[in-house]
Amino acid sequence: MTHRPETYIYDALQAASAIEAFVAGQGYADYQESALLRSAVERQFEIIGEALNRLKQLDAEMFTRVRGGRQAIGLRNVLIHGYASVDDAIVWATLEQDLPLMQADLETLMGSSDA
Template identity: 50%
Template sequence: MQRDVRTYLWDALQAAELVGEFTKGEDFASYQAQAMMRSAVERQFEIIGEALNQLSKVDRELAEKIPDLARIVSFRNILIHGYATVDDALVWQVLTDRLPALSDVLRKLLDS
């Protein structure tokens, strides 16, 4: 039985919100200093990328409403397959510069 496509949006949004919770009040230096936080944030980004990748397989039209979908999936692949060379500064930049807008898009799509 196929999952409801909205579940993929919900999974991605929940992961994005967890990233926000994990990093609330933190800065890049504290992020870099805490292996558990880095691991938790990277895992949630992996979930975001995988959920949206699965969404693109079952509902391309809906997935096309998500800006930079291919980059999000590629970022997930980098985190998983390039685990030994993850750039903390890049993860922090995505978290601070890109994640809020993605969360807004996901909320709007879930509300519609």
């Protein structure tokens, strides 16, 4: 099955929206205290990283227009393969600082696509 870049952009956007919903009204202390919240957020970051990795393979030029794309793939790899060394502070900083920029870029790409 051949996918279009928009498929991966959409998947990443859906995961980013889920993260926003999960952490709405929550702070870093809430995040640290809740295994459920951490698991939910980490899973969505895994999806974002995988979707962006597939986008990079399918359309490298489009991928370069996503700020933090390489970092998202790196975070996905840590979450999957280095699960024992996940730093909550890094995940939280990523969702506060990098996720909004990445989400804006993905929305722009989705809006400019022929989807």
